[in-house]
Amino acid sequence: MRQDSLAAEDPLVDLFLDLARIPSPTGHERSVVDFLTTRLRGLGLEVEEGEALYPESGSSAGNLYCRLAGSVPGIPIMLSAHSDTVPYEDEALPDPVFEDGVLRSRSRSVLGADDKAALAAIVYALEQVIHNSLPQAGIELLLTVGEEGGLRGAKISNVESMAAECGFCLDSTGPVGGVIVRSPWQKTVSAEFIGKSAHAGVVPEEGRNAVAAAARAVAAMKLGRLDDETTANIGVIKGGEAANVVPDRCAILGEARSHNQDKLEKQVSAMIEAINLAAAGEEVDVELKVVDEFHGFDFSQGGLPIDLAERAFKRAGIETRRTSTGGGSDVNVFNLMGLDCVNLATGMEKVHTPDEYISAESLHQMNAFILALVEVARA
Numbered sequence: 445m446r447q448d449s450l451a452a453e454d455p456l457v458d459l460f461l462d463l464a465r466i467p468s469p470t471g472h473e474r475s476v477v478d479f480l481t482t483r484l485r486g487l488g489l490e491v492e493e494g495e496a497l498y499p500e501s502g503s504s505a506g507n508l509y510c511r512l513a514g515s516v517p518g519i520p521i522m523l524s525a526h527s528d529t530v531p532y533e534d535e536a537l538p539d540p541v542f543e544d545g546v547l548r549s550r551s552r553s554v555l556g557a558d559d560k561a562a563l564a565a566i567v568y569a570l571e572q573v574i575h576n577s578l579p580q581a582g583i584e585l586l587l588t589v590g591e592e593g594g595l596r597g598a599k600i601s602n603v604e605s606m607a608a609e610c611g612f613c614l615d616s617t618g619p620v621g622g623v624i625v626r627s628p629w630q631k632t633v634s635a636e637f638i639g640k641s642a643h644a645g646v647v648p649e650e651g652r653n654a655v656a657a658a659a660r661a662v663a664a665m666k667l668g669r670l671d672d673e674t675t676a677n678i679g680v681i682k683g684g685e686a687a688n689v690v691p692d693r694c695a696i697l698g699e700a701r702s703h704n705q706d707k708l709e710k711q712v713s714a715m716i717e718a719i720n721l722a723a724a725g726e727e728v729d730v731e732l733k734v735v736d737e738f739h740g741f742d743f744s745q746g747g748l749p750i751d752l753a754e755r756a757f758k759r760a761g762i763e764t765r766r767t768s769t770g771g772g773s774d775v776n777v778f779n780l781m782g783l784d785c786v787n788l789a790t791g792m793e794k795v796h797t798p799d800e801y802i803s804a805e806s807l808h809q810m811n812a813f814i815l816a817l818v819e820v821a822r823a
């Protein structure tokens with residue numbers, strides 16, 4: 445039977461639709477954070493909001509933190525998801541629809557299942573825990589803002605002061621049951637070559653060509669997939685003004701990632717060396733910047749969050765599998781801050797595009813997983 449958008453008659457799907465209808469691109473999370481706060485306070489929970497991340501935006505909000513004290517001994521856990529989405533194409537507003545068991549957007553906007561599917565599953569599970577007085581060993585929620593803007597909410601979060609012994613971020617693509625055990629370390633590399641401009645036809649010898657230096661640097665770099673755990677890329681090159689001017693400025697922007705920190709250091713050093721040699725060769729100056737974009741993690745040998753997640757999936761009757769990712773998310777930041785966290789697949793697909801979708805079944809599987817997790821965390 446075809447089910448239509450407004451009356452899903454499924455409280456979890458309804459909750460997701462409510463969340464998905466509220467626009468919340470990074471920096472404009474105010475309305476969705478208010479919605480979540482009201483819903484959590486309605487459960488009798490205390491909710492704290494951190495400092496607004498983009499105060500200049502006018503609709504900014506902060507991370508939400510909320511704790512349910514444990515009623516039985518066991519392992520206190522943290523559940524996390526982010527409330528922002530990527531920006532909407534052509535500023536189209538979200539128009540979520542539920543058809544044939546699948547949630548998608550009718551507009552050019554993303555659906556926002558990344559990461560509102562996780563928000564819905566977490567909040568709904570918490571409602572079930574409270575309404576049914578399910579015994580639990582302590583549950584903390586950390587619902588971040590600014591994830592899509594460079595994990596900025598996570599970076600100012602308070603995970604160090606949380607009671608949780610481990611955490612679960614629900615923020616990866618792929619079928620529910622996917623446990624992301626490895627994520628790479630990443631650094632960005634940027635360089636601005638500064639030469640000297642001159643008329644290219646009249647006095648080229650007086651010029652110092654910044655574009656030639658950048659080209660030489662990029663040509664000397666090993667890029668692409670360097671081995672099974674390391675990648676590198678130059679994604680931006682910008683410089684010059686006219687065909688008849690020796691260009692005095694050219695900037696390049698790139699990155700390197702590896703699951704192995706030594707390999708990452710080696711690759712970044714090689715990129716820096718290529719940049720410096722090229723600058724020297726073209727007799728231009730160079731300003732270099734290397735930024736630690738995110739720290740990786742590796743739970744491929746196991747660990748508390750992996751153990752609990754796999755036991756919970758088993759209990760919920762959901763097939764589980766370990767995977768690794770080439771990307772970063774809030775979970776990288778939490779691990780760096782000292783809370784062992786694992787990222788989990790939520791069933792969302794084609795994220796960051798207007799074709800994004802998720803099935804109601806995935807929402808229910810996530811919900812079942814969280815309830816099973818609460819059970820296995822009990823002593």
Ligand SMILES: [Zn+2]
Nearest residue numbers: 526558559615
């Ligand atoms: Zn996400």
